Amino acid sequence: MAYWILRSEPDAYSWQDLNRDGATEWNGVRNYTARNFLKDMQVGDQALFYHSNTEKAAVGIMEITRTWQPDGDDGKWASVAVKPVRALARPVTLATIKAEPRLQALEMVRQSRLSVTPARDDEWTVLLEMGGL
Numbered sequence: 001m002a003y004w005i006l007r008s009e010p011d012a013y014s015w016q017d018l019n020r021d022g023a024t025e026w027n028g029v030r031n032y033t034a035r036n037f038l039k040d041m042q043v044g045d046q047a048l049f050y051h052s053n054t055e056k057a058a059v060g061i062m063e064i065t066r067t068w069q070p071d072g073d074d075g076k077w078a079s080v081a082v083k084p085v086r087a088l089a090r091p092v093t094l095a096t097i098k099a100e101p102r103l104q105a106l107e108m109v110r111q112s113r114l115s116v117t118p119a120r121d122d123e124w125t126v127l128l129e130m131g132g133l
Contacts, residue, residue, distance in 0.1 A: 003124040004047035007115040015059045027071045027079035034116035038078040039068045057091035089132025
């Protein structure tokens with residue numbers, strides 16, 4: 001199993017929206033590196049749902065339920081299907097992520113403009129610990 005961080009602006013699509021809907025298509029990603037990460041995802045992988053811009057915090061865990069399919073009119077982009085697994089007991093803010101020495105190599109910190117990034121096994125464990133799980 002691989003681990004990921006998927007970012008969304010909560011006023012566009014939030015953790016609460018995903019829970020209400022029960023599942024969604026994670027689409028609209030228009031960056032080649034982020035697209036390639038979507039293409040790497042497998043069914044059963046888990047991802048943190050991160051509220052970007054206003055809250056800047058990881059708030060829940062999702063599961064990848066379908067591998068990538070073409071997205072957009074030209075089909076050169078990618079999307080995956082996700083469903084909610086559980087909320088974090090407490091949000092993990094960007095400030096606390098950056099302050100945690102064990103997360104200094106986290107791709108989300110190193111490549112802050114990407115909306116899709118991987119997390120290594122040890123980083124995932126730390127993030128869940130910080131989220132109260």
